[in-house]
Amino acid sequence: MRLSFVLPLAAVLASAQNLPNPLYDLKPLIGMADRGEGQPATETLLDGAYGVAEDANGNIFISESNAGVIRKVRPDGVVERFAGTGVLGNTSAGRPALETDLTHPTVLLIDKDGGLLFYESQYCRIRKVQTDGTVADIAGLGRCSTSTPGSFSGTRERRALDTDISGVGGMALDSQGRLLYSEPARNIVRRIDTDGFIRTMAGTGAAGFSGDSAAATAATLYAPQGLASDGGGNLYIGDGSNCRIRKVDTSGIITTVLGTTSCASSASSFTGGAKTALSQVGPIAYDAAANALYVGMPRAYKVARFDLTGLKTTPFLGNGKIGADEPTTPLGFALNDPSGILASTRLGILVAGDTSFQVYRVQNGTVARFAGSWPRAGSAVPSASLPLLRPAGLLLAADQSLLFLDAGAGFLQHWTSAGQVSAVAGMSYPSGYSSGERVPALQGTLVTPSRVVRDSSGATYVSTVYNIRLIDTQGVLQTYRSNLSSPTGMVLDSQGRLVYSETGKHQVVRYDPSANTTTVIAGTGVAGMSGEGEDATTAKLNSPGDLVFDASGNLLIADSGNHRIRRLNTDGTITTIAGNGLPLAYCDITGLLATKTGLGTIEAMTTDADGNIYLSEGVRVDKITQDGKIQILTGFLAEDDDGNRSYIDGPLNDVNGLAVDPSGRLYISVRQGGSVLLATPKN
Numbered sequence: 196m197r198l199s200f201v202l203p204l205a206a207v208l209a210s211a212q213n214l215p216n217p218l219y220d221l222k223p224l225i226g227m228a229d230r231g232e233g234q235p236a237t238e239t240l241l242d243g244a245y246g247v248a249e250d251a252n253g254n255i256f257i258s259e260s261n262a263g264v265i266r267k268v269r270p271d272g273v274v275e276r277f278a279g280t281g282v283l284g285n286t287s288a289g290r291p292a293l294e295t296d297l298t299h300p301t302v303l304l305i306d307k308d309g310g311l312l313f314y315e316s317q318y319c320r321i322r323k324v325q326t327d328g329t330v331a332d333i334a335g336l337g338r339c340s341t342s343t344p345g346s347f348s349g350t351r352e353r354r355a356l357d358t359d360i361s362g363v364g365g366m367a368l369d370s371q372g373r374l375l376y377s378e379p380a381r382n383i384v385r386r387i388d389t390d391g392f393i394r395t396m397a398g399t400g401a402a403g404f405s406g407d408s409a410a411a412t413a414a415t416l417y418a419p420q421g422l423a424s425d426g427g428g429n430l431y432i433g434d435g436s437n438c439r440i441r442k443v444d445t446s447g448i449i450t451t452v453l454g455t456t457s458c459a460s461s462a463s464s465f466t467g468g469a470k471t472a473l474s475q476v477g478p479i480a481y482d483a484a485a486n487a488l489y490v491g492m493p494r495a496y497k498v499a500r501f502d503l504t505g506l507k508t509t510p511f512l513g514n515g516k517i518g519a520d521e522p523t524t525p526l527g528f529a530l531n532d533p534s535g536i537l538a539s540t541r542l543g544i545l546v547a548g549d550t551s552f553q554v555y556r557v558q559n560g561t562v563a564r565f566a567g568s569w570p571r572a573g574s575a576v577p578s579a580s581l582p583l584l585r586p587a588g589l590l591l592a593a594d595q596s597l598l599f600l601d602a603g604a605g606f607l608q609h610w611t612s613a614g615q616v617s618a619v620a621g622m623s624y625p626s627g628y629s630s631g632e633r634v635p636a637l638q639g640t641l642v643t644p645s646r647v648v649r650d651s652s653g654a655t656y657v658s659t660v661y662n663i664r665l666i667d668t669q670g671v672l673q674t675y676r677s678n679l680s681s682p683t684g685m686v687l688d689s690q691g692r693l694v695y696s697e698t699g700k701h702q703v704v705r706y707d708p709s710a711n712t713t714t715v716i717a718g719t720g721v722a723g724m725s726g727e728g729e730d731a732t733t734a735k736l737n738s739p740g741d742l743v744f745d746a747s748g749n750l751l752i753a754d755s756g757n758h759r760i761r762r763l764n765t766d767g768t769i770t771t772i773a774g775n776g777l778p779l780a781y782c783d784i785t786g787l788l789a790t791k792t793g794l795g796t797i798e799a800m801t802t803d804a805d806g807n808i809y810l811s812e813g814v815r816v817d818k819i820t821q822d823g824k825i826q827i828l829t830g831f832l833a834e835d836d837d838g839n840r841s842y843i844d845g846p847l848n849d850v851n852g853l854a855v856d857p858s859g860r861l862y863i864s865v866r867q868g869g870s871v872l873l874a875t876p877k878n
Contacts, residue, residue, distance in 0.1 A: 219874035226870030236566035246303035307372035364420035411449035421479035433476035461495035461515035482538035491533035572618030586864035588646040639672035684742035731769035753797035811850035
């Protein structure tokens, strides 16, 4: 049984101890649970295709940043997982790449020995999948430094693993095989030398533009991004916010080879010579066969080509618009944000689009999808074949049908017990794009939707990043509440008033539409933990999330930052009913009092008619019974001192939605697994 594309690892990762007998039969209900593993690359899902690299055997590597994996596309076009388990986490070096949890891998580069270098942005470190298949740390302390230039470790020469990194925009190898990387936040380019020490090779740390025709170490850069080497000792730097390409030659002298004093907009044709104005520069790639540079401009949604021999700039890819079009001609479709570029002698030019979830191939003047596909909601789609990116909130209807959100694709969809799925709201546009006010729901966009509720009239409310959107009974979409701070949890009270949490403001709010008034019912607006047994409006919350009413009419609040569930009683006081303030317990907590155990970040909650509370700690689903005791139902169970993990049913990652029906069947949306699961109680 494959519940996500990481489940084949369960037998490897689980410890040898006897595990509790599962209380539920767990099976995929909606979504391609394997996310296209073992399928042609064009049929797979890539949640945040970012970096692209190619090895000597013709394998293409793609970092799937949001999913925490690196994929390999074999020469026959079939996709395999190459690194990462699909569980977002922080695994120490030394383990096999397929057993190592990663979080947001981005830039990729093949090292001189054939190993794969990658940057893990969550922990600001450069790592490597070695040729023996294990992961090694190359540079960085595993933390992201926020120190200012001149004070951070590594300003002077330091060993790579003793040096703070603030972020990496690009990587390249010089003619001696030494690793170069850019740090946009520090306005420098650095080099790891053969003695293991890091040294600055371009930039002073100050943001600006200066120093052409002099030593690169005395020049100023402004948020350098992509790097490319021509093999002859010259390094090209995408000088991001200076909107230029600069070259450091073999003697260490820096010059501008492309760009001018001004930055261009997306409307520019990017046609001209070396003085052609560029937009903000992102990834770059060098094509040795043509002696040309390819320049990605994420804010212009385009890639330009610069002929280094003829000093000619021409548009190469993208029409300067944002969208989710199928590729037509190189200049005739919406590219979105180019995040990685690769010049391949076999395949042509590959361009990864982070927010379009695809990698495009341009060869002989034509463009096509090389890998990835944009999930498109359709009519009467069989649920097992439905592609989901990041399923989130669930709402179970009286007829046992299910409304569910795809936060990654921006859809609200409807599942019936006959196994069919149809679209309710949302368009095929990438995350971050928003339009559609008082339009049919299928012609408007939902930006990272998280929760859905429906009132007695049939009107549907969807919380998004900053707004709550309303789909009225005529199917018209409009904004209902605006300028909110991450409205994560959302419920309707017995009087039909909308209650929602504002995670960013650390409060819970009630909106009364009849009076058009809002009332803060819990939290002070300041993050903290206080107020036990007191009036909830004087109590401090910390990033409140999901909300649910219990059978007695009390409001349960996932006080996520405090690792607690707190109950807003009908008399207005607040009490903790689960969690002791400590984070996720790495042991089996079954049988403990819920108030006596640590809890992970509480992502989702629901209740049943018997008064049981179901909650997600992200990596597992628990149940709190009426006697206040907790029980792990599925997912992560424990980890021993050697790092061996045990599970019930196998790993889960980012369970973000829960619903339970009258028969006790539990619906579970696994955001990183790309599926909705059904857990049926065993007799």
